[in-house]
Amino acid sequence: MEIAAECEHRMEPVLVTPSQPTPGHTLYLSNLDDQCLLRFSVEYLFVFAGDVDVDALRTALSRVLVDYYPLAGRLGPGNDGKLVVDCNAEGALFEEGFLPGLTAGEFLRGSAIAKPHESWRKLLRGAEEQSFLDVPPLVVQVTRLGCGGTVLCAAISHCLCDGIGAAQFLHAWARVAKFEAADHHVAPFHDRGVLRPRCPPRVAFEHQEYAINSLPGDGDPAVTPSLFVGPLAPVSLTFTGAHVQRLKDRCAPWLEECTSFEALAAHVWRAWVRSLGPPSDLRVKLLFTVDIRRRVKPGLPEGYCGNGFVLACAESTARQLAAPSGEHHAARLVRAAKEMIDDDYVRSTVDLLELRRDAMPDLSASLVISAWTRIGLEDLDIGAGRPVHVGPLTSETYCLFLPVVDDPRGVTALVSVPEAAAERLEDRCLHGLDDMHDVENDEQ
Template sequence: MVTRTSFHMVVPRYPTPMGYISLSELDQIQPHRHSGVLVYLYKPTQKNTNFTEIIKNSLSLILVHYYPLAGRLRRIKGGRFQVECNAKGVQLWEAKSELKMADYGDFAPTEAVMRDFYPNIDYDSPIETWPLLIVQVTRFSCGGLCLVVKTSHVVLDGWALCKLICSWAKMAQGECLGEVQIPLHDRTCLLSCREPKGLKFRASSFDHRPFKTPPFLLGCSDNQAAEINKETSLAILKFTKEQVQQLKNSNGDQKLAEGHPCTTYEAVAAHIWRCACMARQNDSHQPTAMRFIANIRSRLNPKLSSNYAGNGIFPMWTEVCLYEDIIRNPLSFATNKIREALEKLTDEYVRSAMDFMANLENVDRLRRDGLSYGNPNVDVVGLLNMPFYDADFGWGRPIYVFPGYLRDDGKAFVIPNASDDGSATVILRLQTKYIEAFRKLCYEGTTLLPKDPVDQSCKAQARL
């Protein structure tokens, strides 16, 4: 269906700094493979006839500013990495599809879609040879375009990646970057925060839950052997702004931690967690927790610059709860657990955690923990504040943007819709035997949602 027609190794247009960039502990714990993936879809237009040259030329220009991405990772002591800035370049693939954009439905990241639209590399080759940024532009027979951008998560997070793409789009239209768009690559502000001479760490004053083992199924010593190889499926569920508001209102009869109004992310994430528990039908005394990723740029003191181009995110777990607590209590119970975990993310807590990580002889085990987030737990990533739809390369705003890395049971993304009206879309992977029950439970008992939730959710996907 999709044929890759050409390949380019794109380097910065002008000379860039050479040498090594030290990475922060928040960079070091990220997956070193290309798990940072964003997919942009653009409708057919006469303006995108020269899209190949536009993409290639503007990519070489944006790399002048994002020059670390044109370099390579280098292994150092303790399972850690640093970036070698050597201007070796990034990969750009061109492809064409015999089908129309509409023929692909919701573009759910199935194995077939990923094989066609997501260029890959040989991960058996030395890591020093891997490009840190990989791009594929695919043109459909109808004239529509699909832009897939993959990055190594060690170098930058989703927020920084989204800003990179928006800045790249501005340069594609001949604009220059403003001061707030020039990326900051210096990690000094997030390097180990130990006291002078590195003798004392603050980690002991906190219970660093993110680095502990998540709950297992009762009777199991881990989640790997019991769950990791079970078949999974995707659910894509759309919530209108009225439906989102109804979820937020359902928290109104209970006071949340800190007394602030319930956010869209908190309400939707709590709803996902609760519905997953109900669909899985585990023992009522089964422990469960929810994992999430928090943007800590504004939580630090001083705050991280808005143009910080590294990982400004922190993994967090809620308090461990029992299934019966999540299911039998109002939705506000689960929402409160999320809020309480968020409120722990103070400047002191995050810097203490970075000291904890810096004191480890090897950080590899922190990366491997990501394999066991599924049943009986969920991992809900909120991307609602991302400026996804500002990425106009000259042929209009994208009509649909979504993250393209969703392989693990219990993993979910909460993303904004192009309408920017307060609605939201949930993309979730769950074990196949639970997926239809989850769809139904997501919509059950609310007059604002479809009468036939399973059928309507499928129709909603088809309209994307």
């Protein structure tokens, strides 16, 4: 969906500072926080059918930044190439906009979400055309729509928090905006010391997530062909709860108690490979985020706002994934990759990033999945009810699993692939899942 009209900005953006004094110190970032992979801002987009009080939102932001004060600071270089946060209370950037010709319903396309378009960037003007360190850790734009609806966009530095931490902040902001008591809500925990590297660092695993993809016998893996050739096109694939259940049932004979994520990740990975058609002997990877908050010993403190995840890596040849038994094969690999993530693996990852500051996954033949499901983004209420649309501002080559409004078991997979492969990906993902009458009738 293209936003044809220009967004009207009737006032200059303002810096919203904490309403009370906050600690003025330099915040250490863990190696999981400041790794090269995460040096960007995650741009969230929420569409609400109702209107909101923008002044109340701005005032509430000032108040909630007292607790979430690192978001009002500034990123900068520290020692040995690491980034730190100068907690200087400089403030978050807050922008207002007006789009009279746009309605909330235009972000929905039947039962699926509209595909992100480059024109959506006008919904977050403050995060444009600046280098990573020049953009404040938090940039917000609230845009009123002609239908009476509201769009909230928030760019949050990935170096400061992961999806769980971002959701925690957004819900805290919403509670303050609606004057709700915070008695039973968890306070943010900002100290990252629990994830400091060991001395000396000890890398105990191969960490294929940071290795270079290659063909068998390839003497120069650096020339492995990239699967992303040509202009990219976003593909939005909505799997209903019934679709997900069918995928789980397919895997059940080979994988006991297969989870929704395992079944769906395996299915999308396999369809992605088959649609791109890489060399059959090329080793392709599926990288996905695994929450480590309860996997490390001791567990991360409650309310931990930093990046509390590592990448799990499933790897296979394209031929194995494309085979008739590829779905079961892929699901078993996803399960095995997830089960590898324990305290030892996390500590080894932290130590690897201590020794290799420039460590970066090879994305030339890798699908990266980040799940925005089950972290509560679809329940965010800033005073206009639950959102009618939740998603990213733009579509990237990595894949997002997004919540589906009014279908708590449904998932929308959003990913960009070369234009020539877009239709094939959609066909591969949805083939055999549309005829759901038998499953749906059983559930009614």
